[in-house]
Amino acid sequence: MRPPEKDESDDDHPLSGEQTTLVHGSYRAEIAAVGASLRSLTFDGRNLVVPFDEDAIRPVYRGAILAPWPNRVVDGRYEFDGAEHQLPLTEPDRGHALHGLLVWARWHVASSTSASVRLEAEVVPSDGYPFALDVAVTYALDDGGLTTTVDATNAGSKAAPYGTAPHPYLSAGPGRVDDWTLTLPAADYLEVTEERLIPVATHPVATHRDFDFRSAKPIGDLFLDHAFTGLERDGGTSTVTVTAPGGTGVAMSWGTELPWVQVHTADRPEPELDRLGLAVEPMTCPPDAFSSGTDLVRLEPGQAHTAAWTISAL
Numbered sequence: 001m002r003p004p005e006k007d008e009s010d011d012d013h014p015l016s017g018e019q020t021t022l023v024h025g026s027y028r029a030e031i032a033a034v035g036a037s038l039r040s041l042t043f044d045g046r047n048l049v050v051p052f053d054e055d056a057i058r059p060v061y062r063g064a065i066l067a068p069w070p071n072r073v074v075d076g077r078y079e080f081d082g083a084e085h086q087l088p089l090t091e092p093d094r095g096h097a098l099h100g101l102l103v104w105a106r107w108h109v110a111s112s113t114s115a116s117v118r119l120e121a122e123v124v125p126s127d128g129y130p131f132a133l134d135v136a137v138t139y140a141l142d143d144g145g146l147t148t149t150v151d152a153t154n155a156g157s158k159a160a161p162y163g164t165a166p167h168p169y170l171s172a173g174p175g176r177v178d179d180w181t182l183t184l185p186a187a188d189y190l191e192v193t194e195e196r197l198i199p200v201a202t203h204p205v206a207t208h209r210d211f212d213f214r215s216a217k218p219i220g221d222l223f224l225d226h227a228f229t230g231l232e233r234d235g236g237t238s239t240v241t242v243t244a245p246g247g248t249g250v251a252m253s254w255g256t257e258l259p260w261v262q263v264h265t266a267d268r269p270e271p272e273l274d275r276l277g278l279a280v281e282p283m284t285c286p287p288d289a290f291s292s293g294t295d296l297v298r299l300e301p302g303q304a305h306t307a308a309w310t311i312s313a314l
Contacts, residue, residue, distance in 0.1 A: 014055035024115040024141035038063035043313035050169040050277035070165030071287040072096040078290035087128035116140040131160035145312030154299040162297040163285040169277030173244030177275040183241040184213035187230030249314030258282040
């Protein structure tokens with residue numbers, strides 16, 4: 001039997017999908033179509049996020065867009081409008097459904113300019129999530145940095161549970177997480193179990209001083225993989241900053257549509273990944289919101305939801 005002819009389109013794109021380069025002033029961003037991922041972001045050549053190679057399978061969800069839920073659905077099970085659902089378990093070690101349904105989708109580039117790009121994808125109804133969504137992500141560079149906007153519309157005939165977040169690993173400059181200083185304007189943190197990171201209860205950071213970064217302080221060897229809320233805002237905006245000893249740094253800002261933020265020190269067994277950047281994930285809802293209902297977005301048929309955040313150089 002004659003082997004099938006090679007599809008020349010197989011050579012068109014690297015493993016992370018179609019690439020889009022954005023440039024504005026000293027900023028440069030590289031967007032990969034798989035997961036609508038922020039593959040790199042630099043300012044004057046300095047990394048503001050931990051990058052990955054275009055012809056690599058994206059490691060540790062680096063730069064991905066998380067939808068229609070961020071973080072975890074515990075055991076992949078939830079109930080919505082009286083119906084029980086079971087999602088595929090995509091975090092097998094802990095037995096949860098992790099980071100939504102679009103992180104490995106090949107998004108379509110709908111439009112672009114030299115400094116912006118819009119990518120689109122569909123959430124197709126499935127056994128675990130029988131809801132239809134149209135999702136668009138716009139990346140746009142300007143003098144203030146890179147702004148990402150996620151627009152989701154319920155394209156189905158019944159209400160749908162929804163949440164979103166990004167997954168960048170911020171880079172302050174030379175060194176690793178241990179060397180950097182963090183400002184995190186959050187009054188409360190979500191306690192989770194040690195092994196499976198299942199939500200337990202929300203507590204004031206004042207009761208756990210190591211988690212209180214309302215005033216800038218070094219991260220050191222602290223382990224974080226926690227959600228924070230009770231965010232302080234300046235004109236409706238919350239801002240996290242990460243700075244290196246040499247004075248360089250990066251800021252991430254977002255609005256009231258994102259009342260939670262997950263912060264992770266990226267502790268990994270692989271030396272090349274361990275504590276290389278600080279994951280900062282502003283979220284519309286906390287972990288396991290599909291089960292708890294806390295700050296869960298309910299999208300009625302035809303209804304749209306928008307969330308946005310900006311990463312900028314310091």
